[in-house]
Amino acid sequence: MVSRPHGGKLVNRVARSKRLEHLRAEARELPRINISYERYIDLLDIAHGAFSPLEGFLLQEDYLYVLDDMRLSNDLPWTIPIVLDVDPEEISGVKEGDDIALYYGGEPVAVMRVEEIYGWDKKKHAQSIYKTLDTGHPGVKKTLEMKELLVGGTIDLIKDLEHPLIHRILWPAETRILFREKGWKKIVAFQTRNVPHRGHEYVQKAALTFTDGILIHPLIGWKKPGDYRDEVIFAAYEALIKHYYPENVTVLAGLVMNMRYAGPREAVHHAIVRKNFGCTHFIIGRDHAGVGDYYGPYEAWEIFDEFPDLGIVPLFIREAFYCKKCGGMVNEKICPHPEEYRVRISGTKLRKMIREGKMPPEYMMRPEVAKVVLSFKDPFVH
Amino acid sequence: MSPRELEKRGKYTTVSIPVTLYNRIKKLIKDTGFTSVSQYVTYVLREIVAAHEEARYEEPFSEEDKKKILEKLRRLGYI
Numbered sequence: 001m002v003s004r005p006h007g008g009k010l011v012n013r014v015a016r017s018k019r020l021e022h023l024r025a026e027a028r029e030l031p032r033i034n035i036s037y038e039r040y041i042d043l044l045d046i047a048h049g050a051f052s053p054l055e056g057f058l059l060q061e062d063y064l065y066v067l068d069d070m071r072l073s074n075d076l077p078w079t080i081p082i083v084l085d086v087d088p089e090e091i092s093g094v095k096e097g098d099d100i101a102l103y104y105g106g107e108p109v110a111v112m113r114v115e116e117i118y119g120w121d122k123k124k125h126a127q128s129i130y131k132t133l134d135t136g137h138p139g140v141k142k143t144l145e146m147k148e149l150l151v152g153g154t155i156d157l158i159k160d161l162e163h164p165l166i167h168r169i170l171w172p173a174e175t176r177i178l179f180r181e182k183g184w185k186k187i188v189a190f191q192t193r194n195v196p197h198r199g200h201e202y203v204q205k206a207a208l209t210f211t212d213g214i215l216i217h218p219l220i221g222w223k224k225p226g227d228y229r230d231e232v233i234f235a236a237y238e239a240l241i242k243h244y245y246p247e248n249v250t251v252l253a254g255l256v257m258n259m260r261y262a263g264p265r266e267a268v269h270h271a272i273v274r275k276n277f278g279c280t281h282f283i284i285g286r287d288h289a290g291v292g293d294y295y296g297p298y299e300a301w302e303i304f305d306e307f308p309d310l311g312i313v314p315l316f317i318r319e320a321f322y323c324k325k326c327g328g329m330v331n332e333k334i335c336p337h338p339e340e341y342r343v344r345i346s347g348t349k350l351r352k353m354i355r356e357g358k359m360p361p362e363y364m365m366r367p368e369v370a371k372v373v374l375s376f377k378d379p380f381v382h
Numbered sequence: 383m384s385p386r387e388l389e390k391r392g393k394y395t396t397v398s399i400p401v402t403l404y405n406r407i408k409k410l411i412k413d414t415g416f417t418s419v420s421q422y423v424t425y426v427l428r429e430i431v432a433a434h435e436e437a438r439y440e441e442p443f444s445e446e447d448k449k450k451i452l453e454k455l456r457r458l459g460y461i
Binding site: 002004005008009010069075167168170173174176177178180181182251253305307308309310311 | 393415425426428429431432435436438439441442443447448451452454455458460461
């Protein structure tokens with residue numbers, strides 16, 4: 001059965017019809033706060049229910065609970081604080097209880113009820129979420145660059161996303177109905193920010209063996225330089241699914257969400273988000289949501305012990321590699337052969353080959369997928 | 383509420399269980415990862431509460447919502 005949304009209610013704060021007209025008119029008269037693209041993405045996730053039960057940016061009590069206990073103040077698991085930062089100057093004159101208009105790209109995108117304006121400790125935030133204060137970590141760097149104050153309160157979205165891949169983006173209400181329409185009861189989600197190699201395919205098919213269908217869910221949002229571009233990931237997956245997956249077992253849809261590289265905490269957050277999309281299971285692989293060497297390779301598995309009430313089943317699947325003796329893709333648990341037979345797939349090596357325009361070997365990447373990736377002049381984010 | 387007030391504010395409350403159950407749990411959790419009866423009880427209760435909450439859920443979509451979404455899914459080739 002499609003998973004119940006986190007907290008029991010799928011949030012919908014997308015203004016429509018008369019209410020939309022009214023809010024758009026009102027927004028032009030309200031104090032204006034300009035927000036970044038990343039905050040706009042958080043707004044979209046809140047409004048469309050991906051971040052259920054959140055109905056806006058966190059109030060201080062919830063924020064502090066999330067930092068300290070990885071739960072909201074109502075005890076519901078929640079591991080990544082979703083906050084809106086502002087400068088004191090831009091919020092001056094605004095008091096708690098007022099409405100403000102959030103602007104992105106010169107246009108009002110949401111109306112927000114300001115319930116609280118509060119200070120925060122950026123270093124405590126970074127240490128709690130990212131387990132480091134090293135500014136080499138992209139999330140720490142971003143945190144330290146954020147503004148001095150946080151504003152909490154509910155939002156109403158008045159301008160929805162415009163994106164070249166909009167035809168590939170489904171929101172929770174849509175996937176939940178899609179899964180029911182397909183008659184799927186057990187649905188596994190696979191989160192990705194990469195083009196698929198043989199290891200990914202192995203992991204997905206291992207999970208598919210025990211479920212009715214898989215939601216392949218590439219992230220569309222802020223990424224770090226060196227990540228693959230969204231359109232490359234989609235084109236690569238379309239090729240893989242066309243040639244190597246049975247019909248009607250996959251849904252390929254984009255997820256608009258920021259990547260925080262918070263390792264274990266973010267793994268739980270990703271699971272909660274997929275629960276909101278209706279999934280019953282979520283694949284957690286090696287170093288999920290990690291970056292560099294900040295987290296242990298399987299540290300993102302251990303954290304799930306603290307959440308017996310998460311409401312979505314984590315599937316811990318070990319790194320796949322090619323074993324020359326087994327004659328196929330395997331993992332540590334099922335391959336008895338020594339290291340000399342094992343050929344590991346390195347994402348870094350793959351990127352290097354693609355950057356150099358070289359065709360990766362077949363044990364690393366399906367040739368149909370590689371051809372598509374190499375057809376892009378510049379497949380990487382700068 | 384200031385951060386200090388939130389800190390002072392208790393995060394825990396007392397619930398009574400029979401002594402016999404307490405002792406039974408204490409015996410059960412010996413040599414496990416649970417460091418106290420409270421920790422074990424919190425863990426188990428969260429699991430049970432979540433399961434009960436799950437059983438009560440009904441999807442909130444109106445027929446009109448559902449129709450619009452199905453049209454979009456067909457248009458995009460998902461069904």
